[in-house]
Amino acid sequence: MLLKLTKNFGINKLRKLSLRLILVVPFVLQIFAAVGLTGYLSLRNGQRAVNELASRLRGEVSSRIDQHLDSYLETARHLAQVNGDAFDLGLLDPQDLEGISHYFWKQMQLYNVGYISFGSKLGEFSGSGYYMENTAIVVDYVSPKRYGNNNSYTYQTDNQGNRIKLSSSFPDYKFQKEAWYAETVKAGKPIWSQIYQWETAPEILSVSANSPVYDKNKNLIGVIGIDQRLSLIRDFLCQLKVSPNGKTFILERNGLIVATSSSEKPYTIVGKKPQRLKAIDSSDALVQASAKYLTQHFGDLSKIKNSQQLDFLVNGQRQFIQVTPWQDEWGLDWLVVIAVPESDFIGQINANTRMTILLCLGALVLASLLGMYTSCWITQPILRLSxxxxxxxxxxxxxxxxxxxxxxxxxxxxxxxxxxxxxxxxxxxxxxxxxxxxxxxxxxxxxxxxxxxxxxxxxxxxxxxxxxxxxxxxxxxxx
Structure with a gap:
């Protein structure tokens, strides 16, 4: 019996580890894994949030620009049709230049347009609108029959639209050579003109909705033009709050700028004459980089057929971009572009991520200390017993x-x-x-x-x- 009791009960000699180490290490490893996973998920979710926010913002801004263009340019088309009907119905007489200008002056009080004009085949011209940006409405006349020359005479008006004082004159004004008249006569139907500068104020870019006027025998009487100043589109783009450094701009298919939210003008002065600016030559770094990327990505801007959201790198920084075609039934074909740096979104998200990581690290340190304390609390009596x-x-x-x-x-x-x-x-x-x-x-x-x-x-x-x-x-x- 004594031999059986004193026998060693087959306890194997295993490699001995510290109980304190066995208690602390797995606990710390679990906390470390949890912290690492939390940090990774935080970064991943942050990036996903940035992508979703950027996509939603670009879509909303593009939609607002589309709506504004629809409304702003539809006004010009509508007014061109209304005035054409007025001539067809005999409400306006092509020979009554003062009556025409007074009618146009009244319309200027009601519609958000830049200038309303009528040029006849005989060289007579009558118009009303803003001579310069946001000035009082004036009336203009060109009448070789009355004045014996082709000069344009501009008159100030009273609050009823009656001319009261000659304000200025412009010598030998040949409106027949301007895009709004010449292109419409050639097309023989309502169209938009090419974008052009006003002869009397070259710094003003305009696009004109034009409609030819014919008599009952289909002979040309003249052309009605409704000018919309592109500066008002630029003002709208500047009012849109995209992001701290985001930019919105509108291009023609040839790459020329229609309007941009940046502070630069959409033209340059070359030899005392205005020359329209291409987006790839813009002084704004984001506008220029976005235009170059679109040109490289599609090869030709005319290949862009539907709205697309893209991203690219500029100096290692990610940029979000959306390009959306905008067209109307009279032939305008523009591209609406929204460009937003990722850094405009990632700042706050990165701050939140850093805070999350710091809290996780703090939890790791605290858990490690608590684990060490707990292990000591457990192992001390065991060591004493041992x-x-x-x-x-x-x-x-x-x-x-x-x-x-x-x-x-x-x-x-x-x-x-x-x-x-x-x-x-x-x-x-x-x-x-x-x-x-x-x-x-x-x-x-x-x-x-x-x-x-x-x-x-x-x-x-x-x-x-x-x-x-x-x-x-x-x-x-x-x-």
Whole structure:
């Protein structure tokens, strides 16, 4: 029986690791993995949010520009048709230049247009509108029959549209050579003119909705022109809040700028004459880069048939761009472009991401410290118990193990080392009855000690005190 009890129960010799390390490392690794995953998802979701926000913003801005162009340019088309009907119905007389100009002056009070004109086949001209940007409305006349020359005379008006004072004159004004008249006569139908500068004010870019006027025999009487100043489109683009550094601009298919939200003018002065500006030659870096990218990407701007959202890099910085064709039934064919730097969106998202990462790192540090503290709290009583067990195994049976606040560790601290120590002390004192009682308690607390308890009882009944002492020491040494 003694040989069976003192036998080593096949405990393999494994590589020993610190309990503190076993407790802390997995805990820290889990926290680190959670922090890393949180940071990665935060970055990924941030980028996705940027893409979705940029896409939605470009779509909304493009839609607003389309609506404005529809409304602003439809006004000119509508007014050209109305005035054409007025001539057809006899409400306007091609020979009554003052009556025509007064009628046009009235319309200027009602419609958002830049200038309304009529030029006859005979060289007579009557018009009303803004002479310069946002000035008072004037009336103009060209009448070789009345004045004996082709000069244009501009008159100031009162609040009823009656001319009151000659404001200025422009010598030898040949409106027949201007795009609004010449192109309409050639087309023989309502059309938009090419974009052009006013003769009297070359700094003003305009596009004109024009309609030819014929008599009952289909002979040309003249042309009605409704000018829309492109500067008002530019003003609208400037009012749109795209992003801190975003730009909106409108192009013709040949790459010439119609209007832009940047501060530059859509033309340059070459030899005292205005020359329209191409977007690829713009002084605005984003407008220029966007135009170059579109040209390189499509090869030819005329190939753009539907709205597209793209992105490209400028000096390593990502730029979002949307290009949308805008057309109408009279022949205008423009491209609406919205360009927005990614940095306009990513700033706040990056700040939020950095804050998330810092909070995660803080949580990692705090969790690591708590893990180390918890491991120390758990391992200290275990280490004390381990040292006490080693001392008992060495024959120092007078060991005391402090009770732990952890219930399971408290049970370990109480058995079996401390109980065996008491049993050994009783054997030294020769208290057989007390030995038997202690053995009974040991057998009840741990089934593994049943054989051990039976052997002690047999030795106690025979009063073999010294053998009890030796047996306890051997048991502790081997277990």
């Amino acid at each position: 040292k006490a067990s080693e001392a008992i195994a060495s024959g120092e049976l007078n060991q005391k193990v402090h009770e732990s606040a952890v219930n399971e560790l408290g049970v370990l601290g109480q058995s079996p080392a401390e109980d065996l120590s008491r049993l050994y002390e009783l054997a030294l004192k020769g208290r057989v009855k007390a030995i038997q009682d202690q053995v009974d308690r040991l057998a009840q607390s741990d089934e593994k000690l049943t054989l051990f308890a039976q052997e002690i009882r047999q030795l106690a009944k025979s009063f073999k005190i010294e053998q009890i002492q030796v047996f306890i020491q051997q048991y502790l040494t081997n277990n």
